[in-house]
Amino acid sequence: MSANPQLPVRRLLVIDDNAAIHGDFRKILTPTSATDALDSAKAAFLGAPAAPKRPARGSFSLDAALQGREGVELAAAAVRAGAPYLVAFVDMRMPPGLDGVQTIHELWRVDPELQVVICTAYSDQALDKLADELGRSDQLLILKKPFDPAEVYQLAEALSRKRLAQQAAAMKLDELERLVRERTAEIEHAMLHDKLTGLPNRTQVLTRLEACMQRRPRADQAFAVLFIDLDGFKLVNDSLGHEVGDLLLIEVAGRLRNSLRASDLVAYSTMPARLGGDEFIVLLEDLRQGRDSARVAERLLRALAEPYEIAGNRLLLSASVGVTTSERTYERPIDMIRDADTAMYRAKAAGRGRYVLFDQAMHEEVMRRLSLETALRHAVSQDELYVAYQPIINLAAGELAGFEALVRWNHPKYGSVPANELVSVAEETGLIQQLTDNVLRAAAGQLARWQAAYNRGRELVVSVNLSPRLLLDPETVNRIVGTIREIGIAPKSMAFEITETMVLSDRGCSRSAFDALQQTGIWVHLDDFGTGYSSLSCLYRWPFSGLKIDREFVREACARREHSIVLRAIVDIARAFGLRVIAEGVETTEQHELLKELRVEYGQGYLYGKPCSAAEAESLLMDMPTLCHA
Ligand code: C2E
Ligand code: CA
Numbered sequence: 039m040s041a042n043p044q045l046p047v048r049r050l051l052v053i054d055d056n057a058a059i060h061g062d063f064r065k066i067l068t069p070t071s072a073t074d075a076l077d078s079a080k081a082a083f084l085g086a087p088a089a090p091k092r093p094a095r096g097s098f099s100l101d102a103a104l105q106g107r108e109g110v111e112l113a114a115a116a117v118r119a120g121a122p123y124l125v126a127f128v129d130m131r132m133p134p135g136l137d138g139v140q141t142i143h144e145l146w147r148v149d150p151e152l153q154v155v156i157c158t159a160y161s162d163q164a165l166d167k168l169a170d171e172l173g174r175s176d177q178l179l180i181l182k183k184p185f186d187p188a189e190v191y192q193l194a195e196a197l198s199r200k201r202l203a204q205q206a207a208a209m210k211l212d213e214l215e216r217l218v219r220e221r222t223a224e225i226e227h228a229m230l231h232d233k234l235t236g237l238p239n240r241t242q243v244l245t246r247l248e249a250c251m252q253r254r255p256r257a258d259q260a261f262a263v264l265f266i267d268l269d270g271f272k273l274v275n276d277s278l279g280h281e282v283g284d285l286l287l288i289e290v291a292g293r294l295r296n297s298l299r300a301s302d303l304v305a306y307s308t309m310p311a312r313l314g315g316d317e318f319i320v321l322l323e324d325l326r327q328g329r330d331s332a333r334v335a336e337r338l339l340r341a342l343a344e345p346y347e348i349a350g351n352r353l354l355l356s357a358s359v360g361v362t363t364s365e366r367t368y369e370r371p372i373d374m375i376r377d378a379d380t381a382m383y384r385a386k387a388a389g390r391g392r393y394v395l396f397d398q399a400m401h402e403e404v405m406r407r408l409s410l411e412t413a414l415r416h417a418v419s420q421d422e423l424y425v426a427y428q429p430i431i432n433l434a435a436g437e438l439a440g441f442e443a444l445v446r447w448n449h450p451k452y453g454s455v456p457a458n459e460l461v462s463v464a465e466e467t468g469l470i471q472q473l474t475d476n477v478l479r480a481a482a483g484q485l486a487r488w489q490a491a492y493n494r495g496r497e498l499v500v501s502v503n504l505s506p507r508l509l510l511d512p513e514t515v516n517r518i519v520g521t522i523r524e525i526g527i528a529p530k531s532m533a534f535e536i537t538e539t540m541v542l543s544d545r546g547c548s549r550s551a552f553d554a555l556q557q558t559g560i561w562v563h564l565d566d567f568g569t570g571y572s573s574l575s576c577l578y579r580w581p582f583s584g585l586k587i588d589r590e591f592v593r594e595a596c597a598r599r600e601h602s603i604v605l606r607a608i609v610d611i612a613r614a615f616g617l618r619v620i621a622e623g624v625e626t627t628e629q630h631e632l633l634k635e636l637r638v639e640y641g642q643g644y645l646y647g648k649p650c651s652a653a654e655a656e657s658l659l660m661d662m663p664t665l666c667h668a
């Protein structure tokens with residue numbers, strides 16, 4: 039057998055009061071010099087390695103002791119050094135001190151796995167008794183004196199390999215267990231943490247919150263949820279790129295963590311599927327009273343408002359925070375987070391960079407919203423919504439030019455629900471498509487009847503509002519065209535009003551849907567021009583056929599004469615683009631006069647008529663053209 043490179047040097051121990059025996063063992067097991075050549079040859083014949091100068095890997099190294107005590111000490115030291123003996127040969131006939139049996143017991147005490155070979159001249163009977171006394175038959179073998187060198191070698195070989203195999207198995211098992219533990223921990227971590235920031239995720243917040251809710255609430259103990267959303271984060275992402283955005287989120291995560299106690303939970307709440315999310319949740323567990331959460335919110339706002347140095351960019355950012363506390367009674371964690379979220383939106387609406395505490399009024403609104411959702415679903419499917427018509431006037435001719443169709447709904451409990459709210463609920467619940475279909479069908483059908491009954495009906499244009507979201511669906515335009523054809527209305531008798539929003543992006547379906555809508559010959563008007571989002575650049579990028587100037591803009595232009603210059607400029611630009619201009623929200627004769635002076639073509643507003651029923655609209659049609667104040 040040659041030196042095995044996989045095997046370590048195998049350490050053996052001999053305990054015998056006869057030093058000559060030590061030498062014999064050495065010769066058999068560790069042949070190292072030329073004088074041992076003969077013995078080496080014998081060993082080689084038996085399969086032992088040729089004599090190396092230093093112990094080669096896989097060969098034996100031997101320590102020897104004259105007394106039991108000394109042997110036990112060597113064994114203990116070997117264990118401490120992390121290189122225990124594999125096999126100990128122990129002579130049974132020992133001088134005063136530890137006898138053979140005691141020595142073996144002691145050896146097993148310091149090294150419980152040690153393989154032991156008893157070297158003895160005892161009779162078989164005495165040996166049986168001895169073996170019984172020692173136990174551990176799997177760690178014990180007997181070598182009868184006088185012994186055969188080959189037998190010694192084979193015992194050392196077999197037993198040391200046995201112990202090495204046991205060690206390897208134990209190590210493998212340990213290793214396997216460690217790997218399983220590590221993998222489990224990794225998976226658990228991934229399930230409960232956000233990859234980017236390393237913060238706990240929403241799932242963990244829900245679990246911790248659940249535990250908070252189940253604990254018996256004490257009078258002097260409260261908890262709170264803070265919902266944090268960065269202001270203007272999208273701008274950073276869009277202008278500096280996602281990498282900078284990601285670094286910023288990591289920095290924000292760090293600041294939040296550093297501004298809180300270790301027992302507070304800071305989590306990244308954005309759903310994994312959503313890119314570029316910037317929402318964090320903080321759970322404050324050990325508050326004396328709910329009100330204390332306000333101080334924490336202020337502290338967090340200050341920490342987040344400090345300038346950021348990200349990849350060579352100096353950034354200033356604020357955050358909006360919504361807070362709700364256990365002083366309200368919550369049954370489900372998700373409700374508490376929803377309320378904090380609602381309060382956060384209030385903070386944004388109130389001007390950002392601040393916190394807002396969720397209150398009763400907000401609660402009632404949330405409840406109203408929830409009940410509206412259910413009721414609206416029913417109303418839309420039962421076609422309980424109806425359409426109001428608001429006249430649009432040709433200002434120069436002083437004639438009725440058409441109507442804007444506006445959706446109306448009488449809720450059994452809340453009465454008439456404002457169209458804005460109704461539409462936003464419909465958009466959120468996916469009911470907007472059916473709602474729009476219903477309004478379009480009603481308005482186009484009404485127009486078809488008017489056109490059949492009145493000569494002037496042919497010149498009317500009826501406008502329907504189109505949620506920009508619907509342009510994300512490639513089928514929308516086909517559906518619209520189908521409905522209008524089915525009802526038998528010429529495309530030029532219909533207009534769609536679209537408000538510029540984020541949804542009108544150059545990418546994706548909205549662009550091709552917009553172009554398809556244009557090509558049908560239906561008028562497409564940009565609604566609410568002059569408010570928040572809308573900009574002149576929108577007119578360059580999107581081929582609208584008309585422009586509706588928002589009522590705020592009309593009011594301003596009339597109230598402050600210098601603002602009329604802006605209005606005039608816009609009308610000129612629109613004309614240069616070949617767009618129709620319709621002024622909204624005309625309430626006074628001064629406004630009417632100014633618009634005429636600026637040669638705005640169309641006007642709509644309470645001055646000419648409020649949104650009214652189809653029957654009232656029809657009487658306007660009959661009275662035309664005496665209707666207006668031209
Ligand atoms: P909008 O498209 O800007 O509609 C004009 C709104 O201004 C209407 O409010 C109308 O009643 C109101 N209004 C008209 N003249 C005057 C005036 O002289 N003074 C004042 N103060 N207000 C005036 P309404 O009916 O509450 O509709 C609100 C919004 O809801 C609409 O704004 C429109 O964006 C949306 N909407 C209404 N119906 C529909 C619809 O069928 N589909 C969609 N997607 N949105 C709709
Ligand atoms: Ca409109």
Ligand code: CA
Binds near residue numbers: 565566586588622
């Ligand atoms: Ca409008």
